[in-house]
Amino acid sequence: MPHILVDHLRKTYRISERDPGVMGALRGLVQRRHRTVEALSGVSFSLERGELLGFIGPNGAGKSTTIKILSGILRPDGGRVKIDGRDPFADRERHVARIGVVFGQRTQLWWDLPVGDGFDLLRDIYRVDPVRYRRTRDELVALLHLERVLDQPVRQLSLGQRMRAEIAAALLHEPDILFLDEPTIGLDAPSKLAVRDFVRRANRERGTTVLLTTHDMHDIEALARRVIVIGHGRVLADSPVEALRAQVMAERRLVVDFAQDAELPVEVAGARVHSRDGQTLVLDFDPAQTAAPALIARIAAAHAVEDIRLEGLAIEAVIARFYAMHGAAEA
Numbered sequence: 001m002p003h004i005l006v007d008h009l010r011k012t013y014r015i016s017e018r019d020p021g022v023m024g025a026l027r028g029l030v031q032r033r034h035r036t037v038e039a040l041s042g043v044s045f046s047l048e049r050g051e052l053l054g055f056i057g058p059n060g061a062g063k064s065t066t067i068k069i070l071s072g073i074l075r076p077d078g079g080r081v082k083i084d085g086r087d088p089f090a091d092r093e094r095h096v097a098r099i100g101v102v103f104g105q106r107t108q109l110w111w112d113l114p115v116g117d118g119f120d121l122l123r124d125i126y127r128v129d130p131v132r133y134r135r136t137r138d139e140l141v142a143l144l145h146l147e148r149v150l151d152q153p154v155r156q157l158s159l160g161q162r163m164r165a166e167i168a169a170a171l172l173h174e175p176d177i178l179f180l181d182e183p184t185i186g187l188d189a190p191s192k193l194a195v196r197d198f199v200r201r202a203n204r205e206r207g208t209t210v211l212l213t214t215h216d217m218h219d220i221e222a223l224a225r226r227v228i229v230i231g232h233g234r235v236l237a238d239s240p241v242e243a244l245r246a247q248v249m250a251e252r253r254l255v256v257d258f259a260q261d262a263e264l265p266v267e268v269a270g271a272r273v274h275s276r277d278g279q280t281l282v283l284d285f286d287p288a289q290t291a292a293p294a295l296i297a298r299i300a301a302a303h304a305v306e307d308i309r310l311e312g313l314a315i316e317a318v319i320a321r322f323y324a325m326h327g328a329a330e331a
């Protein structure tokens with residue numbers, strides 16, 4: 001059985017609605033109206049031990065709902081989840097002992113307590129053996145550079161310091177699985193790099209299974225080999241990052257800088273003119289139809305050229321195209 005099995009997961013939220021204004025509020029006291037939002041409409045996937053999965057999708061796609069169900073916080077309305085053979089909601093107590101969860105937007109530490117005291121409380125909550133705890137804590141403190149913040153209350157930390165403390169807190173009990181919901185949100189570049197580096201190491205060196213949701217495609221490029229794209233509560237794609245790129249991106253792009261006095265061609269055989277700006281021409285072409293070396297040679301032979309470069313498409317653009325192809329706009 002896979003480490004994590006998610007089978008036709010469904011979740012619907014019920015939202016109470018009222019008409020605007022005082023009359024609406026009064027009417028709402030007597031008669032409540034409800035609307036339902038289908039957050040997950042049959043999500044299925046599985047993960048083997050030690051995988052690192054990027055879980056992406058536009059706002060409102062159902063990513064956080066999935067993580068809340070996988071971490072035993074929410075009960076699904078339909079479908080099945082098995083993690084290490086356990087049902088996360090029904091078997092919550094044993095389940096939480098084996099997982100670590102980080103929600104980028106929320107803290108699991110105690111706002112007014114110094115970081116180190118919060119760690120000690122978690123040791124007691126998870127009943128971690130004191131010797132193991134000291135070893136793991138010291139290791140995490142060193143790896144995440146937390147030495148200087150251990151005595152500081154959480155509310156005084158910068159966002160980057162807090163996020164590093166949150167990640168340490170999620171790992172103090174040495175879980176096999178880490179759920180990270182937007183762990184790099186709002187962080188500056190060095191803090192993002194530190195978080196990514198740490199997550200990569202936890203996955204590679206400890207074999208921790210990681211499920212990561214993010215809107216930062218650099219996180220995906222740096223960490224995930226496999227991605228699941230979800231939109232409108234459904235899995236739209238489940239594939240290696242490279243396969244997703246290839247599927248969406250049949251075309252490649254060639255940028256040609258012509259010499260100062262050269263006249264730019266109106267058309268180029270085998271390519272489509274995407275744009276022109278001064279002496280620069282941007283061409284799109286299908287590599288299955290036109291070989292890049294032949295195209296470059298043809299242009300260089302016919303024109304005075306200063307520079308030619310082939311561009312890969314940034315993962316952001318790949319994902320944006322993918323959403324557009326599947327009509328997966330923001331919910």
Ligand SMILES: Nc1ncnc2c1ncn2[C@@H]1O[C@H](COP(=O)(O)OP(=O)(O)OP(=O)(O)O)[C@@H](O)[C@H]1O
Nearest residue numbers: 013015037039058059060061062063064065066331
């Ligand atoms: N507690 C809730 N009550 C009502 N509706 C909710 C609740 N939580 C989520 N939803 C709705 O369920 C849908 C899925 O939300 P979810 O938070 O899982 O999406 P997401 O992919 O994590 O989005 P984001 O990228 O914006 O964090 C959305 O339409 C959202 O408005």
